[in-house]
Amino acid sequence: MKDSKQILSDHKVSVTNPRILVIEALLENNNPLTVDELQIKLKNKVAKSTLYRVLNDLKKINILNEFTNPENAIVVELLLEDDSHHHHLFCSDCGEIIDIQMGDEFERTLSKEIKRLEKKFNFSIEDHRLELFGKCTDLCENCS
Amino acid sequence: MKDSKQILSDHKVSVTNPRILVIEALLENNNPLTVDELQIKLKNKVAKSTLYRVLNDLKKINILNEFTNPENAIVVELLLEDDSHHHHLFCSDCGEIIDIQMGDEFERTLSKEIKRLEKKFNFSIEDHRLELFGKCTDLCENCS
DNA sequence: AGAATAAATGAGAATTATTCTCATTTTTTA
DNA sequence: TAAAAAATGAGAATAATTCTCATTTATTCT
Numbered sequence: 122m123k124d125s126k127q128i129l130s131d132h133k134v135s136v137t138n139p140r141i142l143v144i145e146a147l148l149e150n151n152n153p154l155t156v157d158e159l160q161i162k163l164k165n166k167v168a169k170s171t172l173y174r175v176l177n178d179l180k181k182i183n184i185l186n187e188f189t190n191p192e193n194a195i196v197v198e199l200l201l202e203d204d205s206h207h208h209h210l211f212c213s214d215c216g217e218i219i220d221i222q223m224g225d226e227f228e229r230t231l232s233k234e235i236k237r238l239e240k241k242f243n244f245s246i247e248d249h250r251l252e253l254f255g256k257c258t259d260l261c262e263n264c265s
Numbered sequence: 266m267k268d269s270k271q272i273l274s275d276h277k278v279s280v281t282n283p284r285i286l287v288i289e290a291l292l293e294n295n296n297p298l299t300v301d302e303l304q305i306k307l308k309n310k311v312a313k314s315t316l317y318r319v320l321n322d323l324k325k326i327n328i329l330n331e332f333t334n335p336e337n338a339i340v341v342e343l344l345l346e347d348d349s350h351h352h353h354l355f356c357s358d359c360g361e362i363i364d365i366q367m368g369d370e371f372e373r374t375l376s377k378e379i380k381r382l383e384k385k386f387n388f389s390i391e392d393h394r395l396e397l398f399g400k401c402t403d404l405c406e407n408c409s
Numbered sequence: 410a411g412a413a414t415a416a417a418t419g420a421g422a423a424t425t426a427t428t429c430t431c432a433t434t435t436t437t438t439a
Numbered sequence: 440t441a442a443a444a445a446a447t448g449a450g451a452a453t454a455a456t457t458c459t460c461a462t463t464t465a466t467t468c469t
Binding site: 279280281282300301313314317318321338339 | 426427428429435436437
């Protein structure tokens with residue numbers, strides 16, 4: 122597992138206990154967590170106000186991806202690799218969020234479309250996000 | 266413009282003034298609005314609690330699409346046509362949200378990928394959402 | 410390593426967004 | 440048109456997030 126202290130010093134921010142704990146909690150999970158889930162995982166070892174502050178700090182140094190689940194609750198995940206472009210699959214039964222990679226053909230087709238849309242709307246498009254919604258049929262330990 | 270009273274009675278819910286006003290405010294706009302923008306548009310003609318209730322009512326009868334903007338604020342739009350499948354383009358300068366249609370080739374490629382992912386994760390995938398982020402370069406009246 | 414400086418933290422207050430309660434009003438039923 | 444059902448407004452309650460500030464911790468500079 123990556124070294125949380127290293128991550129912080131690499132990004133030239135001070136290395137503090139709450140930051141280490143938050144990063145480690147996120148590193149332990151393969152998939153994104155809601156703020157509540159993260160708070161529970163940290164078990165009061167980090168004050169609520171500090172948790173929100175730390176999340177904002179991680180956003181500032183661009184190692185945190187933040188989005189919302191279908192219930193509009195904020196969800197976060199660490200983004201450490203440069204090549205970590207991925208998307209998300211949400212289960213409406215258990216709330217699980219799974220990181221997914223799309224195939225090259227998809228990303229190529231999307232790039233073409235994006236060029237078309239940039240012209241059509243006179244936009245410069247810098248990023249995109251794809252979210253898939255469904256139900257995990259029987260493998261998930263949370264779904265009965 | 267569509268008739269808001271008709272829309273409500275078609276969906277077998279009672280036709281009330283707040284519902285009519287909310288639907289008309291949403292119909293006037295081509296593009297999605299945040300709850301605040303909607304509230305401002307309605308200028309206290311609908312109580313805040315009623316606005317939220319009406320939005321929930323419209324969700325229940327499946328004519329409201331709800332998602333979040335990059336600041337995680339809730340955004341809503343009416344979904345009246347069956348064939349209205351579309352996606353969204355967000356401007357990070359002015360906050361504008363534009364409805365976009367992707368070409369057939371894109372949706373075909375996406376369908377193929379979805380089939381692959383359904384097998385890989387043993388999921389049944391029912392819906393998807395694509396969000397594009399960028400800046401409108403000079404056409405928007407809000408961007409200087 | 411230790412003192413001085415700068416930055417971060419914890420606790421809870423403040424703010425904001427959303428939901429809930431309930432007496433009154435409006436709509437629907439028939 | 441009367442009775443029954445449903446929706447509304449106003450504000451209280453709740454939940455999520457940010458802010459404040461005195462104290463603690465980390466960094467910097469000898």
